[in-house]
Amino acid sequence: MNPRELEHHLQDLFDGRLEGESFEHLQKVLRDDPAARAAYREHLHLQHALEFRTKGVDLLNVVPMDLVVERRRRRSMRIAGLAAAAVVTIGVLVMALVAARTPQPTLTFNTAPGTDISISHALTGEDALEGLVLEPGSRLKVLNGTVELEFASGVRGIVRGPADLTLQREDLLELTNGTVWFEVPKKAVGFKVNTPDLVLTDLGTEFGIISEANFLDEVHVFDGKVEVRSRHGLKKKELLKAGQARYAGPAGRWKETPVRRDHFLDELPTKEIEPAVVSTEDSSGSQLAYADDASASDLFHGLTPVTTGWYLNNGAHPKELTDGIHGAGSNQVPGDPVQGAWTTVGATAEYHLGKGAKGLGYDLTSIQSIASWNGAGFGNQAWTVEVKPVGGDYRILHTVNYHPLSSQPLDGGGATKVVLTDKSGVLASGIESIKFTASHVAGSVGNSFVWRELDVFGGPTKRTP
Incomplete structure (x- = not known):
């Protein structure tokens, strides 16, 4: 890379326009070429100098040392007290200048107990950064656990692993995957986050982003406003306000989804959080692969749920989720071609178990979910389950996003089965109600799926949880 090309690439980097192969190429050059690293440092120093100047601090306006000496000579005849005060003043001035010459890192971070991370920087060798800091070009992978981000601009973030992010510049973060609050x-309005599906520009607010592979990225706004733009298809823009949430549809349009603050953390945990729920996932190219697994003896069997938002076309109905019957193949039964429940994004089914014989609710030991169809990815599944203890409020137990089947109409047939258990043997105790909320399946028509069966196993709670 010649000096002119390097100059252009560095300028694009600090402007947040350098992406893809160009960004990777610049990283390689900086690792291999000491002269390129020197140029990078000059640009970085100039960038910080300009930022400080906009805040009223001129890093280039340094008092000449000969003037300082002359002033001290003129004051030498003054009384000792004034001389000492002058020395102290000069010392404070020098320290202030030194501090101004050493700008704080663009981003620092802390980790919760039990967190595993890996860091890579654009600069390597003797120029490599040290400590829990990130500068433009630095990449942070959170293998598991939780990380708190603190930007010099005042922006704060909580990252739940697994996650992969790259700092492009102080006001631009590239989030490849992860769940981040x-x-x-106000002073950092204009902060941006890019994901594979969207570009978000903050307008002074509190928000969360969920980005996962084989998943349509979500934005949840809790306070203030943000602007979101899809990176695909029609590349639609939308202004979101507090209390709104959207996911990025595959055609470049924004789709509504329920706001879920409980999907995010806004504080760094003080102790290690070990996931207790075990999700066992299985799939098959045959839509009837799990037909014999539907249960007619679980806690849900025969219960009629309170529902909202379901497709009721072609005989589909959420009451079929708990009938203990998987159902025939699609379009095989006249008058009931679906043979199951047909979701929309945000559809809910709430089941009331009651308080049990002793009034203590129920212990849940496992949950089984089966989805299947003959194409279009309708055999995939995505949902959240919440539980409500006797006299308490709902809390999220687990979220499932399992999309192994193709979304193509002709070759996306098959079935999936997800079973949730707990390492302790009990998923939740003292429960009187359970609510399921359907999420979005990437690539399927309407982001829907065909839910064949929901089984919840357990029994009455025998002692106070």
């Missing part, structure tokens, strides 16, 4: 002060 952000709080942006």
Whole structure:
């Protein structure tokens, strides 16, 4: 890379326009070429100098040392007290200048107990950064656990692993995947987050982003406003306000989804959080692969749920989720071609178990979910289950996003089965109600799926949880 090309690439990097192969190429050059690293440092120093100047601090306006000496000579005849005061003043001035010459890192971070991370920087060798800091070009992978981000601009974020992010510049973060909550002060309005599906520009707010592979990225706004733009298809823009949430549809349009603050953390945990729920996932190219697994003896069997938002076309109905019957193949039964429940994004089914014989509710030991169809990815599944203890409030137990089947109409047939258990043997205790909320399946028509069966196993709670 010649000096002119390097100059252009560095300028694009600090402007947040350098992406893809160009970004990777620049990283390689900086690792291999000491002269390129020197140029990078000059650009970085200039960038910080300009930022400080906009805040009223001129890093280039340094008092000449000969003038300082002359002033000290003129004051040498003054009384000792004034001389000492002058020395102290000069010392404070010098320290202030030194501090101004050493700008704080663009981003620092802390980790919760039990967190595993890996860091890579654009600069390597003797120029490599040290400590829990990130500068433009730095990449942070959270293998598991939780990380708190603190930007020099005042932006704060909580990252739940697994996650992969790259700092492009102080006000631009590239999020490849992960679940992140952000709080942006007024002075940092304009902060941006890019994901594979969207570009978000903050307008002074509190928001969360969920980005996962084989999943349509979500934005949840808790306070203030953000602007979101899809990176695909029609590349639609939308202004979201507090209390709104959207996911990025595959055609470049924004789709509504329920706001879920409980999907995010806004504080760094003080102790290690070990996931207790075990999700066992299985799939098959045959839509009847799990037909014999539907249960007619679980806690849900025969219960009629309170529902909202389901497709009721072609005989589909959520009451078929708990009838103990998987159902025939699609379009095989006249008058009931679906043979199951047909979801929309945000559809809910709430089941009331009651308080049990002793009034203590029920212990849940496992949950089984079966989805299947003959194409279009309708055999995949995505949902959240919440539980409500006797006299308490709902809390999220687990979220499932399992999309192994193709979304193509002709070759996306098959079935999936997900079973949730707990390492302790009990998923939840003292439960009187359970609610399921359907999420979005990437690529399927309407982001829907065909839910064949929901089984919940357990029994009455025998002692106070």
